[in-house]
Amino acid sequence: xxxxxxxxxxxxxxxxxxxxxxxxxxxxxxxxxxxxxxxxxxxxxxxxxxxxxxxxxxxxxxxxxxxxxxxxxxxxxxxxxxxxxxxxxxxxxxxxxxxxxxxxxxxxxxxxxxxxxxxxxxxxxxxxxxxxxxxxxxxxxxxxxxxxxxxxxxxxxxxxxxxxxxxxxxxxxxxxxxxxxxxxxxxxxxxxxxxxxxxxxxxxxxxxxxxxxxxxxxxxxxxxxxxxxxxxxxxxxxxxxxxxxxxxxxxxxxxxxxxxxxxxxxxxxxxxxxxxxxxxxxxxxxxxxxxxxxxxxxxxxxx
Numbered sequence: 001x002x003x004x005x006x007x008x009x010x011x012x013x014x015x016x017x018x019x020x021x022x023x024x025x026x027x028x029x030x031x032x033x034x035x036x037x038x039x040x041x042x043x044x045x046x047x048x049x050x051x052x053x054x055x056x057x058x059x060x061x062x063x064x065x066x067x068x069x070x071x072x073x074x075x076x077x078x079x080x081x082x083x084x085x086x087x088x089x090x091x092x093x094x095x096x097x098x099x100x101x102x103x104x105x106x107x108x109x110x111x112x113x114x115x116x117x118x119x120x121x122x123x124x125x126x127x128x129x130x131x132x133x134x135x136x137x138x139x140x141x142x143x144x145x146x147x148x149x150x151x152x153x154x155x156x157x158x159x160x161x162x163x164x165x166x167x168x169x170x171x172x173x174x175x176x177x178x179x180x181x182x183x184x185x186x187x188x189x190x191x192x193x194x195x196x197x198x199x200x201x202x203x204x205x206x207x208x209x210x211x212x213x214x215x216x217x218x219x220x221x222x223x224x225x226x227x228x229x230x231x232x233x234x235x236x237x238x239x240x241x242x243x244x245x246x247x248x249x250x251x252x253x254x255x256x257x258x259x260x261x262x263x264x265x266x267x268x269x270x271x272x273x274x275x276x277x278x279x280x281x282x283x284x285x286x287x288x289x290x291x292x293x294x295x296x297x298x299x300x301x302x303x
Contacts, residue, residue, distance in 0.1 A: 030080035031098050033065075034058040038073025038089070042066060066094045069113070074213075079106060081120055083129065088114040088213045096132075103128055114148045116214045135189040135196060136173035143169055143183075144219065146211040154190025158207055159183050160217040173198060183221025261303045269296050 033042055035057055041050040045064030053059055053075075061067070061077065069075050069087045077085040077095065081104035087093055091113025098106045108115075109132045119129050119140050129140040131147060135155045138147065142163030148156045159169050159181045168180040171187055175196050181187050186207050189198045203225045208216070259267070269275075275296040 030100065031061045031095060032058045032078050033061050033067050034076045034078070036074040036076055036086075039070030040073055040075045041068050041070075043068075061095050063095065063097050066092065066111075068092050080104060083117070083119045086116040086118075086214055088116075088211070091115060106130070107132070110147060110149045112149055112151070114146060114211055114214065116144075116146045116211070118144050133189075135198075136171060139170035139172070141167045141169075144217060145169065146214060148210065154188060156186065156188050156207070156210065157181065158186045158203060158211065159221075160203075161219040161221050165221070171198075184223075259299075259303065264303060267299060267303060269299060 033040070033053065035053040035055050037055055040053045040055075042053060042059065042061065043050045043066045045062060050068070051059070067075060067077065067087060069089055069091050071089050073089050075087040077087070077093075079085075079098060080100045083104065083106070085093070085108065092111040093113070093115060094109040094111065096107040096109055098104070106129045108130070115131075117129065117131070117140055119142055131138040131140065133147065133149050133155045134151075138157060143159060144161045145157060145159040150156075157169070157171070160183060162168060162183040165183065168182045171179040171181060171189075173179075173189060173196055177196075177198065179187055179198060179200055181200060184203050185200060186203050187198055187200045189196065191197075202222075203220065205225050205227060208225065273295070275294045
């Protein structure tokens with residue numbers, strides 16, 4: 001009899017566990033978190049301690065669950081409409097809500113770190129996916145892009161590809177300012193002297209490198225940004241023109257300059273830095289170049 005009661009008790013416990021799992025898994029395939037590598041955990045909305053997710057293992061997320069990645073880690077959240085959110089290292093992301101009827105709607109909160117969104121199905125004139133950041137909300141439709149949230153650097157977003165060019169990413173900052181971000185562009189939002197400012201520019205190689213941990217995007221509207229140039233002829237011409245435009249000369253009284261080699265017999269070059277080739281300060285302002293010319297050597301060569 002005791003054995004029968006014990007069996008019934010364990011049967012009830014097992015039934016309860018299965019029911020609880022079924023409640024969280026009734027949306028299985030709609031909102032799954034997978035540990036791609038490294039340290040990944042999640043906290044459920046009921047406030048229980050964090051659950052550690054082993055590598056290559058997936059779990060079902062519910063509304064209000066918060067996912068976290070550690071150093072050198074990556075996770076992926078897959079939604080029912082085949083959209084995916086990838087989390088880079090040291091990122092914290094909350095799945096606030098997700099629902100799917102004819103149109104999939106999702107709301108995420110990015111607390112820290114970097115994420116890549118690949119929203120598969122655009123629908124209508126209103127954003128289907130919304131990401132809340134410390135600077136405002138980002139409305140995403142059929143779009144591929146990256147978002148970075150940093151307490152010191154602010155919020156950055158790259159938009160790589162729009163499935164419909166007429167449906168840009170919509171950004172609404174907390175001060176009410178709005179921006180439409182097309183594919184191949186980025187926005188940088190941050191606080192400067194107590195004011196929230198935003199800057200929208202075409203994508204650059206530096207902005208792509210900022211999210212290199214998430215991999216090179218497969219498609220960039222308008223093509224990838226041009227690569228930088230180092231020590232090419234064009235680079236030297238630009239540097240020379242910038243240096244010339246930055247020089248401030250004394251008043252050229254009596255048309256002393258430019259110096260005429262035919263009219264001169266001697267030139268006095270005075271000062272400890274005449275032949276020192278000191279073209280900059282020290283510390284963070286120091287730049288090593290492959291060629292430095294002192295004032296004395298340049299005058300000697302010219303005259």
